Amino acid sequence: MSHQPVAVVGVGQTHHKRRRGDVSIAGLVREAAERALEDAGMDWGDIDAVVLGKAPDLFEGVMKPEMFLADALGANGKPMFRVHTAGSVGGSTGIVGSHLVGAGRHKRVLSVAFEKQSEGNAQFALGGGKGGSIGAGGAFAPFIRAYIRRSGAPEDVGWKVAVKDRLNGAKNPYAHLKLADITIEKVKESPMMWDPLHFLESCPSSDGACAVVFTDEDGAKKAPNPPAWVLATAMKSEPSTFAGRDPVSPKGAHMCSQEIYDQVGITNPREQIDCAELYVPFSWYEPMWLEAHDIAARGEGWKMTDSGATALDGDFPVNMSGGVLSSNPIGASGLLRFAEAALQVRGMAGDHQVPDAKLAIAQAYGANAQFYAMWAVGSTQKPLG
């Protein structure tokens, strides 16, 4: 690609909770943005443009909230842009922000994504604003059952993902759920929500926001902390449903990661990528994405989970931050994945740092597992040499 190099030099997020009653929506996004600016060594005046992402406006009941959030995000007199691509929106918000720098439109761009789910009824909105919503778990459970039948995976794989991600989340000061005492037994005994998904295999409903500051090569040199280089970005969409589509291992997911790998020169994802933040709102999506993104062979993804390869100390750590299973402010969840990948290659992930991470990928998906946003970030512009 002919665009110029783009660096992440600031990452910020809120403390995620079931209900952040202490702040307004404006206060929530500002909390994340201020942390990102502090990390970047910048002030509001340094930012040239703001990109805002969130899932449906029906979640909070505010139409086009970027209009009233312009003030809180210091956007007055600047370009302000609003992205909405369902669950993948956090990822898209990061990608659009990075492209503004890559295209040379701006020197410093702030991407912010949020959801304040406690202000509305997410379950109602997930059903399209109509009654009788089956929710996301109800929509994805049939795909998960099909995956289990195809792969022959043992039933405890989902429980293991739930435990692993919550133990990672317990190391993340910003995570909504910090379940340091979670066990396989507790997951198994928790109420069945959407067979085979138990309560503890499902994501929480969170208030939260995430912010990322992008800049160019020159800006990266001046940044107080190490940059993460955006090595590749991709977005793919496919129809919700039709006879030729495989919702268990969607072609869009496969194509999206392949595009990332081609841009970076990744030929052996499992060996060359140091860690991954994948959008796993329900436990079984970990092995499903490992396969769809060619990190494991078809039918083999569950073996990586089962063997502990995806644990923080495994050979391919997945969801070091605790993932969507530990915090899920829906519109922000994608950008949280992208931001964690950046923190990892910057060596700034604290207690959930993968030692010496040089190349990380992040993914977000949305709607009926049909929208995909991914990026790869590196500690250098050429982490594979």
Next chain:
Amino acid sequence: MPRTENDIAIVGYAISPLVRRTEDTETLMMLPTVQGAIKSAGLTKDDIGFTVSGSCDYLSGQAFSFVSNVDAYGAWPPINESHVEMDGSFALYEAFVRLLQGDIDTAVAAGVGKNSNSDPSTLYTIEMDPYYLTPLGADPWSLHALQYQALLESGKATERDVAEVVARNRAAAKDNIHAQVSGDFDVDELLAADYIRQPLRRHDLPPTTDGCAAVVLARGKRAYDLCERPAWITGIDHRIEPHLPTLRDLTTSVSTTQAAKGAGAGDGPIEVAELHAPFSYQELILRESLGLDDQTLVNPSGGALAANPVMVTGIIRMIEAARQIMENGKRRTLAHTTSGPCLQQNLVAILEGDA
């Protein structure tokens, strides 16, 4: 100036029927419009590098309304695609930036809006600050009456000036096959009409419109393969202002002036300007903020007063400005989009044809 591989042009477009109410869904409006735009550039869907649309859940009345619109693109095999909760002209902006990444050379941007589903006077109250303004029931008629009144009190315009804007747009719209409202109107008769919110009269408001529009963009040399006379986007910028109307001078549009500067509007004469002024008097504010004089023909299409499919009206301005170059031989035109209460956010694009 010779074009480079980083120059991007509008090379094709389509506009759906713009009507008070269609029984079609957004997806049904989009399918022939998006495919029609692609066909107008001599392409098929498989030739398109990136697709992006603008629409609004609250207009269609359901969350994730844009998800089913993917069906209008023929998104199989899966495509590079995005969506903005903004007017289609901002979708065009995302496509423009995406093309600048350099790996693709064609893109489609669309806007779709099914405005007939909702009552604007209740719907747009929830576009306001949810803690302070929405509970007041601050509806668009009241807010825009305040802005109009501020304009009158500033002495910059009279009610007669504004009625002349209405008469001129409706007369111009007689030649626009997409116009909902057009015809010859007497200014004195317009001024004799009752107020709905003083000083706003019904004819100062835009019609309620369902519709869709799509454009095809091409980068570099590819534009000449697809279009005899591409409309090059030589500048495009957008800016936002404080949300609270009380924090702004409502008689001017600072963000429009900023966006015009960013787009390089002042670098040459502008032959035609298509302004997104859904409330009649806003055209006068925009003319002044853009520094337009009598040398510029404003809204030969009849503008938003002729048809106003919200989320589409801005990208239609882009198409109308591009048509002046592609079909009418003009050299330099301007397209403008507004969003939010009392002109809070504005986008300006400059389009140019080759000599």
